[in-house]
Amino acid sequence: MKKRILLVGGNFYPETTGIGKYNGEMIDWLAKQGHECTVITTFPYYPHWKVQQPYDRRWFWYKSEVRDALTEGGTKVKIYRCPHYVPANPSGVKRMMLDFSFSLSSFVKLLQLIPGKKYDMVITVVPPFHLGLLAVLYKRLRKAKFFYHIQDLQIEAARDLKMIRSEKVVKTLFSVEKYILDRADTVSSISDGMIKKIREKVKKEVTFFPNWVDISLFHPLEDKAALKQSFGFAPADKIVLYSGAIGEKQGLEAIIQVAAQMRATQGLKFLICGSGPYKEKLQKLAEQLNVNNVIFFPLQPFDKFNAFLNMADVHLVIQKAQASDLVMPSKLTTILAVGGLAVVTANPDCSLYELVNKHQIGILTEAENSAALQKGVQTAIESNHTAIHTNARNYAEKYLSIDNVLSSYITSA
Numbered sequence: 001m002k003k004r005i006l007l008v009g010g011n012f013y014p015e016t017t018g019i020g021k022y023n024g025e026m027i028d029w030l031a032k033q034g035h036e037c038t039v040i041t042t043f044p045y046y047p048h049w050k051v052q053q054p055y056d057r058r059w060f061w062y063k064s065e066v067r068d069a070l071t072e073g074g075t076k077v078k079i080y081r082c083p084h085y086v087p088a089n090p091s092g093v094k095r096m097m098l099d100f101s102f103s104l105s106s107f108v109k110l111l112q113l114i115p116g117k118k119y120d121m122v123i124t125v126v127p128p129f130h131l132g133l134l135a136v137l138y139k140r141l142r143k144a145k146f147f148y149h150i151q152d153l154q155i156e157a158a159r160d161l162k163m164i165r166s167e168k169v170v171k172t173l174f175s176v177e178k179y180i181l182d183r184a185d186t187v188s189s190i191s192d193g194m195i196k197k198i199r200e201k202v203k204k205e206v207t208f209f210p211n212w213v214d215i216s217l218f219h220p221l222e223d224k225a226a227l228k229q230s231f232g233f234a235p236a237d238k239i240v241l242y243s244g245a246i247g248e249k250q251g252l253e254a255i256i257q258v259a260a261q262m263r264a265t266q267g268l269k270f271l272i273c274g275s276g277p278y279k280e281k282l283q284k285l286a287e288q289l290n291v292n293n294v295i296f297f298p299l300q301p302f303d304k305f306n307a308f309l310n311m312a313d314v315h316l317v318i319q320k321a322q323a324s325d326l327v328m329p330s331k332l333t334t335i336l337a338v339g340g341l342a343v344v345t346a347n348p349d350c351s352l353y354e355l356v357n358k359h360q361i362g363i364l365t366e367a368e369n370s371a372a373l374q375k376g377v378q379t380a381i382e383s384n385h386t387a388i389h390t391n392a393r394n395y396a397e398k399y400l401s402i403d404n405v406l407s408s409y410i411t412s413a
Helices: 018-032 092-113 129-142 154-160 167-183 192-199 224-230 253-261 279-288 302-311 331-337 351-359 370-382 386-399 402-411
Strands: 004-009 036-041 063-068 076-081 121-126 145-150 186-189 206-208 238-243 268-273 294-297 314-317 342-345 363-365
Touching (some): 004 092, 004 129, 018 036, 018 076, 018 121, 018 402, 036 092, 121 129, 129 145, 145 167, 154 167, 192 206, 192 351, 224 302, 238 370, 253 268, 253 279, 253 370, 279 294, 314 370, 331 386, 342 351, 342 370, 351 363
Parallel strands (some): 004 036, 004 121, 121 145, 145 186, 186 206, 238 268, 238 314, 268 294, 314 342, 342 363
C-alpha cells in the first residue's frame, strides 16, 4: 500500500557522506516504490561546514524544490529547505546553535504543512535528537505513525566527548529524549550496541535498521595498479586510505602518528580524503612532524568513488574509544561492498568489535592506541588477506543490500 511519508532530518541530498547520504538514498528508494515523499531539511553544508553551491545564494530564506527520484519510475520528491546557522569552526555550543536554529525554522514549516493533506508516516532521524518533538506534535494533531531512527546517540556522545559538561543540562536533555521515545510508534537504530543502550531508556522494542549500501554501485574492480595510476600514484605504491568526515570523534591524529613511524617504508602512502573542521589541524600536525607520506585529498565525485575505494590496499575505520558504541561508522558499508581490507579501531566491549570479529570482515586494533594501529597497518600490507576480502563482500551482499534493508523497515509500518 502506497503511503504519504514526511521526513524531518537535519541532513539530506546532495550531501554525499554521513547521515545526509542515507536520508537521501532512503527517500529516493521510497519514491521509487511509489510512495509520496516530502522532506523538511537544511541547506546542504556537511562535511564542509559551509552552505554549498548553488544553495549558498539566499540560503537564509526558505527554499522549496521538487525533484525526480534518482531511479527511474519513481514519484517526485518535495523538499523544503529551512534556514539555519552554520558555524565555520563547529564546537559543542555552536553545533547546538545549529540544531536549535534548524529546529525553530523547521517548526515553522511543519505548522504550514499540518492543515494540508495528512501524512501517514513521519520519520525523524537523529541527530539532532529533539526533531522528534516535531513528529510528536504532528502525530498528536494528525494521528500519523511516528518513526524515530537513531543514527548517533547524540547526548551520550556530547557528554562523553566533553562537548557538554553540565550534568544539569545533560539530565534535561535525557528527559526530553525519554519523552520522545515514549511517544514514538517505532524506535530504530543501526547497531546492536546502540540498541542495547536505547532499550535501557525505553520499555519498548527497538528495531534493527542498519545502514545500507547499493551493492550494484559499489563492487570490487580488477586491475588495482591501473586504478592507482588513474589517481596519480605508482602501481607499486601501497595506499592506506581514510575516507570520510574529519571530525573530533574519529581521533585521526593517530594516522599522522603512524605515518611518521612508518615513513621509511618504501612506497607506503597514507591518504586522508574528506572535509571537516579538523582537517586543517591534521595538516598542521603533519607539517610539525615533517611527515611526507601523508596526502590530503578532497571529497571525490560520486561517479569516481567506487574506483577510488577499490584503489586502496587498506582502509582505515578509526574512532575514539568513548564513541565506539555511540556511533556506527557509515564508511564501513561501502568498504565492505567493494571487498576492501579494513583496519578497524574498536575494543572488545563494543558492538563494532563484535561485528567485525564474528564475521571476520576486517583487522581489529585497540582504539586510541597508535602502536596497535601501526601493527594493524603493518599486518595488512605484509600478509595475504583474501579471506577477509571475500567475507567483506559476502557480508555486504547478505546483510547490507539497500533493497533488503529498506523493504524490511517499511514493512514494519
